[in-house]
Amino acid sequence: MKRSHKPIIWSLFAAGGTFTAFMIPVMILITGLGVPLGLLPAQTLDYESVLAFVQHPLTRIALFGTIFLTVWHAAHRLRITAHDFGIRADRVVATIFYGLAAITTLVALVVLALI
Amino acid sequence: MTPRRIEFEILRYDPDKMQKPEFQTYLVPCEEDWVVLDALNYIKDELDRTLSYRWSCHMAVCGSCSMMINGEPTLSCKSFVRDLPNQVCIEPLNNFPIERDLVVVLDDFLGKLNSVKPYLIPREKKSLEEGVYLQSPAQLKKFKQFTLCINCTLCYAACPQYAHDENFVGPAALALAHRYNLDSRDVGRTARQDVVASNLGIWECSFVGACSEVCPHGVDPAGAIQQAKIASTGDYFMDLILPGRKS
Amino acid sequence: MSRRPYFRTVSRYGWWFAHPRYLRYMARELSSAFVGAYGGLVMFALWRLWQGEAEWNALVGFLQSPPSIGFHLVALAFALYHTITWFNVTPKAMPVQIGDRQFPGGIIVGTHYFVWAVVSLALFILAGAGT
Numbered sequence: 001m002k003r004s005h006k007p008i009i010w011s012l013f014a015a016g017g018t019f020t021a022f023m024i025p026v027m028i029l030i031t032g033l034g035v036p037l038g039l040l041p042a043q044t045l046d047y048e049s050v051l052a053f054v055q056h057p058l059t060r061i062a063l064f065g066t067i068f069l070t071v072w073h074a075a076h077r078l079r080i081t082a083h084d085f086g087i088r089a090d091r092v093v094a095t096i097f098y099g100l101a102a103i104t105t106l107v108a109l110v111v112l113a114l115i
Numbered sequence: 116m117t118p119r120r121i122e123f124e125i126l127r128y129d130p131d132k133m134q135k136p137e138f139q140t141y142l143v144p145c146e147e148d149w150v151v152l153d154a155l156n157y158i159k160d161e162l163d164r165t166l167s168y169r170w171s172c173h174m175a176v177c178g179s180c181s182m183m184i185n186g187e188p189t190l191s192c193k194s195f196v197r198d199l200p201n202q203v204c205i206e207p208l209n210n211f212p213i214e215r216d217l218v219v220v221l222d223d224f225l226g227k228l229n230s231v232k233p234y235l236i237p238r239e240k241k242s243l244e245e246g247v248y249l250q251s252p253a254q255l256k257k258f259k260q261f262t263l264c265i266n267c268t269l270c271y272a273a274c275p276q277y278a279h280d281e282n283f284v285g286p287a288a289l290a291l292a293h294r295y296n297l298d299s300r301d302v303g304r305t306a307r308q309d310v311v312a313s314n315l316g317i318w319e320c321s322f323v324g325a326c327s328e329v330c331p332h333g334v335d336p337a338g339a340i341q342q343a344k345i346a347s348t349g350d351y352f353m354d355l356i357l358p359g360r361k362s
Numbered sequence: 363m364s365r366r367p368y369f370r371t372v373s374r375y376g377w378w379f380a381h382p383r384y385l386r387y388m389a390r391e392l393s394s395a396f397v398g399a400y401g402g403l404v405m406f407a408l409w410r411l412w413q414g415e416a417e418w419n420a421l422v423g424f425l426q427s428p429p430s431i432g433f434h435l436v437a438l439a440f441a442l443y444h445t446i447t448w449f450n451v452t453p454k455a456m457p458v459q460i461g462d463r464q465f466p467g468g469i470i471v472g473t474h475y476f477v478w479a480v481v482s483l484a485l486f487i488l489a490g491a492g493t
């Protein structure tokens with residue numbers, strides 16, 4: 001049998017799984033729930049302050065890493081989940097999910113470089 | 116103590132007489148300290164001599180009495196009737212073809228086991244006079260857990276990936292490959308990797324973890340497979356950086 | 363006596379209803395749909411931020427709406443489930459052995475939870491103080 005090339009995508013899945021386990025819950029809390037539920041002051045999402053924060057070089061790198069790892073982790077897991085749901089068109093599924101991950105990564109890269 | 120009467124619904128299949136398996140019910144007066152295997156032996160001795168099933172040791176070491184008990188892959192000699200309700204459904208092990216009654220065809224598993232070379236491949240063969248291969252307790256500890264496998268195949272019955280693709284090498288065989296790969300006396304890892312690190316080896320596993328939950332000896336095949344994935348990923352990138360390196 | 367093995371089939375679609383452990387597995391795998399969607403949302407938010415203040419404020423307005431809050435609550439639940447299931451199996455995938463003793467998996471898992479709690483708390487406080 002042939003040695004698999006899965007390690008390429010699996011290493012992203014595994015690194016992303018670890019990263020998202022640590023970071024995503026609190027990020028959801030901060031960006032999605034903090035202000036609407038009154039846990040954080042309304043100014044947290046002010047245009048000026050968010051923009052200044054994002055423009056910091058370290059934030060740019062951190063945000064790119066976040067998006068990159070998150071979407072590739074999810075894309076690979078969803079590919080397998082599709083199989084678990086009984087969908088056998090693996091090539092189509094892989095193209096869709098990896099494609100979405102690639103586009104998201106690319107847009108994030110461009111936006112974070114130019115913002 | 117008066118025996119408790121338990122209704123056993125057993126999936127029967129006689130290839131000479133039946134088109135497909137059918138349930139047959141037996142009422143068995145069970146003693147408090149019985150296991151399901153005792154009840155099967157009672158049926159065979161007292162009620163129905165045609166019932167076929169495998170067993171040997173009656174003490175959870177031979178791995179031959181595996182079956183589905185109320186939907187759970189279980190060793191019937193390890194499953195106490197006192198833990199079971201008054202109605203018990205017994206079926207042959209999931210994910211294997213039925214030979215007859217509770218006896219399943221294990222050829223596929225045995226082939227897979229063989230394919231991972233589950234034996235020591237030493238650097239140099241020693242003659243008897245030269246004595247044993249030495250190993251420290253720390254070296255032994257690295258793989259000891261994975262030596263506990265009794266080839267009962269409960270893990271294959273629990274594994275949905277094996278259920279959907281019978282070509283998957285599967286939990287016990289991959290755990291045993293890992294066991295020999297971790298053995299300090301063994302140099303067979305490269306030879307095993309062709310099967311282990313293929314798409315139908317460790318990479319077919321999605322870490323459901325069901326195998327480790329049903330394993331009667333705490334082998335944790337799911338853990339072994341994840342460890343092998345990490346090691347094989349390391350190999351893969353090392354091979355990219357240094358093509359032709361000796362592993 | 364003849365051999366005529368009987369092959370049973372497993373449903374390709376509904377198999378995961380057969381046992382609670384399969385349901386737990388599917389829930390764990392489905393966490394990635396929400397984690398991934400959230401990653402996409404972060405990308406989208408950055409894009410709006412880049413476009414300008416009006417676009418950003420429209421997005422912030424949407425974030426206050428019930429559908430957005432609902433999505434984030436569900437996503438948070440799945441993200442937490444991902445975190446728990448991921449941390450709990452770490453010692454299986456990466457066991458640590460010291461000498462001839464297995465380093466207790468509980469300590470590995472516990473350390474993960476501890477670091478996670480500290481990092482999460484720190485980020486949350488920073489987010490509130492940073493304005």
Ligand code: SF4
Nearest residue numbers: 264265267268270330
């Ligand atoms: S790994 Fe466990 S469940 Fe699987 S065959 Fe070995 S002893 Fe049985």
Ligand code: FES
Nearest residue numbers: 173177178180192
């Ligand atoms: S009879 Fe040997 S394991 Fe059950």
